[in-house]
Amino acid sequence: MDTLSAITELAAKQFGRDASTITADVPFQQLGADSLGMLEFLFELEDRFDITISQDDAAKMQNLRELAALIDRELASTSAAPRK
Amino acid sequence: MTGLGVIAPNGQSAADFFAAVVAAQSGISLLSPAVISAPNSFVAGQVAFDASARWRPNELNVIDRATQFALVAAGEALADASLDLTEEETFSAAVYWGTGLGGASSIEESYRGLFASARARVRPSTVVLGMNNAAAAQISMANGLRGPLLNFSTACSSSAASIGEAARAIRHGYADVVIAGGSEALLTYGNVLAWDAMRALAHADPVDPSRSCRPFDVNRSGLVLGEGAAALVLESSDRARQRGAKIYAELVGYGNASDARDISKPDVDGQVRAMRAALKDSRIDADTIGYVNAHGTATHVGDVNETAAVKCTFGERARSLPVSSTKAVHGHLLGGAGALEAVVSIMAIHDGVIPPTAHLETPDPMCDLDYVPREARRASLEAVMSNSFGFGGMNSVLIARRYR
Numbered sequence: 001m002d003t004l005s006a007i008t009e010l011a012a013k014q015f016g017r018d019a020s021t022i023t024a025d026v027p028f029q030q031l032g033a034d035s036l037g038m039l040e041f042l043f044e045l046e047d048r049f050d051i052t053i054s055q056d057d058a059a060k061m062q063n064l065r066e067l068a069a070l071i072d073r074e075l076a077s078t079s080a081a082p083r084k
Numbered sequence: 085m086t087g088l089g090v091i092a093p094n095g096q097s098a099a100d101f102f103a104a105v106v107a108a109q110s111g112i113s114l115l116s117p118a119v120i121s122a123p124n125s126f127v128a129g130q131v132a133f134d135a136s137a138r139w140r141p142n143e144l145n146v147i148d149r150a151t152q153f154a155l156v157a158a159g160e161a162l163a164d165a166s167l168d169l170t171e172e173e174t175f176s177a178a179v180y181w182g183t184g185l186g187g188a189s190s191i192e193e194s195y196r197g198l199f200a201s202a203r204a205r206v207r208p209s210t211v212v213l214g215m216n217n218a219a220a221a222q223i224s225m226a227n228g229l230r231g232p233l234l235n236f237s238t239a240c241s242s243s244a245a246s247i248g249e250a251a252r253a254i255r256h257g258y259a260d261v262v263i264a265g266g267s268e269a270l271l272t273y274g275n276v277l278a279w280d281a282m283r284a285l286a287h288a289d290p291v292d293p294s295r296s297c298r299p300f301d302v303n304r305s306g307l308v309l310g311e312g313a314a315a316l317v318l319e320s321s322d323r324a325r326q327r328g329a330k331i332y333a334e335l336v337g338y339g340n341a342s343d344a345r346d347i348s349k350p351d352v353d354g355q356v357r358a359m360r361a362a363l364k365d366s367r368i369d370a371d372t373i374g375y376v377n378a379h380g381t382a383t384h385v386g387d388v389n390e391t392a393a394v395k396c397t398f399g400e401r402a403r404s405l406p407v408s409s410t411k412a413v414h415g416h417l418l419g420g421a422g423a424l425e426a427v428v429s430i431m432a433i434h435d436g437v438i439p440p441t442a443h444l445e446t447p448d449p450m451c452d453l454d455y456v457p458r459e460a461r462r463a464s465l466e467a468v469m470s471n472s473f474g475f476g477g478m479n480s481v482l483i484a485r486r487y488r
Contacts, residue, residue, distance in 0.1 A: 016142040039208035040145050047205065 003075075004068040007045060011064060014041045024065035049075060085484070086329040087165025087317030088427050089157035089265070092414050093129030093310050097160060101414075101424075102431040106460045108442035110294035110413040112308050119271055125287045126280070127296040128271050129310025129415025146209050147222060148187035153313035153420070154219035154267035155226055161263060161315035162227055165329065169228075169261070178231040178259035179224045180250040182242030182266030184419030184474075185275065186216035192272040219267050219313075231259045237419070239474030240379070242266050243314070244422025244482055248338030250318050260323060265423035267313035279309060282348070284383055295443045299380040299409035300387050300451040307381040310415025314423035316430075321487070333430045333484040336467070337366025343477025350379075350386055350473050355393035358479035362469065363397075366483040370398055373405065373483070374465040375438050377429045378455075379473045380409020381416050388450045390471065395453070406463070408456040412442035422472035426482055429470040433486050438463050 004024055012019035015031045022031060028038060042053055045067075051074040061067045088098035094111025095101025104111070115126035135144055135152050147155070158179075169177055190213035194206045212218060217235040224233050232253060236245040243266025250264035279285050286306040289296040297308040324331050339361025343354030363370055378390055395402040410428050417424050432438055437460050444457040467485040474480075 014142055014145075016140040036146060036209055036212065037142060040142075043205070043208050047203075 003071050004064060006048070007064055007068055007071065010044055010048065011041065014044060022064070024068070025063050027062055045071065051075060051078060085316050085318055085332045085335060085430055086324050087161040087167070088332065088430070089160030089164065089315040090312070090424065090427055091131060091133070091153050091156045092312040092314070092417070092424060093131055094414050096131070098164070098427055098431070102428065102435070105410050105413055105428055105439045106437055108413060108440050108458060108460070110442060111310070112294050112297055112413070112415055114288060114293050115271070115276065120273055120276060126276060127286060127288045127293050127308055128276070129308060129312070130271060131312050146212055148190045148213040148218060148269070150183065150187055150189070150267045150269035151219040151222050153269060153311065154181065154265070154315070155222055157265060157267065157313035157315040158223045158227065158263050161265070161317050165317035167261060167317065173260065174228050174230045176231045176260040177229040178250065178253060178262040179220045179229055179233050180236070180246040180253065180262050180264040181220035181223065182236045182238070182244070182246035182419050182422060183216045183219055184237065184239055184242050184268055185270050187214035187218055188270045188275055189272050190214045192274050223263060229263065238478040238480065239476055240416070240418050240421055241472035241474035241478050241480040242419040242422060244426065244470065244472035244480035245340070247316060247318070247335065247423060247426055248340070248480055248482055251335045251338055254318060254320050261317065261319045263315055263317055265313060265315035266420040268417050268419040269311045270309060270418060271311050276309065285309070286382065297382050297412045297415060298443045299378070299382040299412055299441055300447055300455045301444050302446045302448040304382045304384070304387070307383055307411070308415040310417045312414070312417055312424065313420050314427050316423060316426060331487045333433045334487045335482065336368065336485045337362040337483030339363070339365055339481045341479050343479070345477055348475050350389050351477060352389045352393045352396065354477050354479050355390060355471070355473055356396045358481045359393065359397040359469065359471070362481035362483050366467070366485070368467055368483070368485065371401060372467045373469050374463060375429070375432055375468045376405060376407040377425045377468065377470040378407050378409040379471045380411055380441070382409070382411065387448060390473070391451045391453055402453060404454065406438050406456050406461065407453045408439055408441040410439050412444070422470070422480060425470050425472065426484070429468045429482070430484050432468055433465045433484060436462060436464055438465070
């Protein structure tokens with residue numbers, strides 16, 4: 001499964017929606033993401049992908065497409081520089 | 085008091101719960117192995133409850149188990165009262181809640197993530213799940229109540245304090261309507277062991293675990309922890325009368341006093357002063373009290389000292405005054421206990437029945453009052469007293485009177 005599909009499923013669960021109603025470009029607010037819900041969602045993503053999403057990066061994210069791209073970049077950089 | 089709501093180990097509505105209390109039906113059972121793996125001798129008053137049937141997973145991310153109970157009980161009480169508040173009235177509708185340990189299960193879960201998992205991670209919602217005022221806040225949010233919003237945490241007397249303070253708030257004009265009560269969900273691995281470490285917990289009765297909590301009985305072995313919530317809607321008698329509300333009873337007295345002596349051992353003197361303060365506040369004669377719902381946790385020192393305190397407060401009349409502890413069938417709800425037992429006391433007046441002390445076979449020789457053993461009694465009650473005595477020597481006593 002690609003990153004976007006995976007996080008769309010997680011978003012559906014996190015925001016209590018049907019995954020088929022969520023599109024990649026809809027703003028998070030329109031998904032019903034309140035501030036704490038968004039924090040929980042980011043927490044889940046960090047767990048799922050074993051990455052760290054910085055607060056600066058997180059603040060810029062508007063929708064799932066941008067978030068999927070960020071996760072892919074993080075995954076690429078962690079695999080380029082293996083963990084201890 | 086115009087609305088009641090309960091979710092308890094032996095009943096999931098005020099009516100079902102009180103019927104179980106009167107019939108001495110126990111909600112106490114062996115502790116679920118999901119909390120502490122068997123075999124062990126722990127028992128508890130556990131609520132069979134499927135949160136996922138009531139809330140979506142994303143909602144449950146921010147509603148701890150104790151708060152789930154609070155929302156259910158408050159919802160029932162508000163529906164029972166048929167308040168139908170106008171926009172304007174919501175500004176003077178208050179929530180006064182009581183919790184002992186707040187989101188105990190969420191806090192424990194956070195420790196598990198922190199100390200027992202490879203990645204030391206704590207969920208972002210841990211703070212709002214675990215904080216003691218979470219239940220009060222969620223009740224206010226769920227029901228659009230925008231008046232004063234306060235939480236009381238005075239251990240085992242938390243929700244007796246919340247009810248008493250609610251009545252004062254109405255009397256002094258700070259609120260017109262208050263939803264008051266308390267909730268607790270403390271049946272966690274660490275918490276059960278902490279209570280056990282105090283050597284305060286009852287062992288499972290080898291024949292029938294549901295009979296493990298035996299207040300005032302010489303063969304008692306300690307208290308039994310319980311979980312759940314109870315809520316009451318309070319409003320001024322003028323308001324209730326004008327809108328033609330069903331009125332269960334009138335809260336006429338509230339007294340507080342502290343022991344100022346020991347952090348865990350209850351003291352006779354503080355209890356006596358709390359009862360006297362409530363009687364003074366109620367302006368009714370002590371002889372008018374027809375029933376005392378005891379704190380009665382089924383610890384030796386608790387039972388003996390409360391017995392002495394009742395004797396000291398009521399004098400000769402104590403010998404003929406019915407005193408019972410309903411914890412025998414629902415366990416000790418800590419922050420929820422005062423409200424749950426206030427519901428018992430109010431329903432006793434309303435239905436004209438004194439609930440029994442279940443499982444009381446052989447009274448402790450040091451406990452020589454009329455504890456209404458095993459069987460409920462019909463009685464026309466003019467007024468009742470409900471005692472709640474918390475760790476830290478925090479004593480709150482409520483008096484309710486038949487409404488006329």
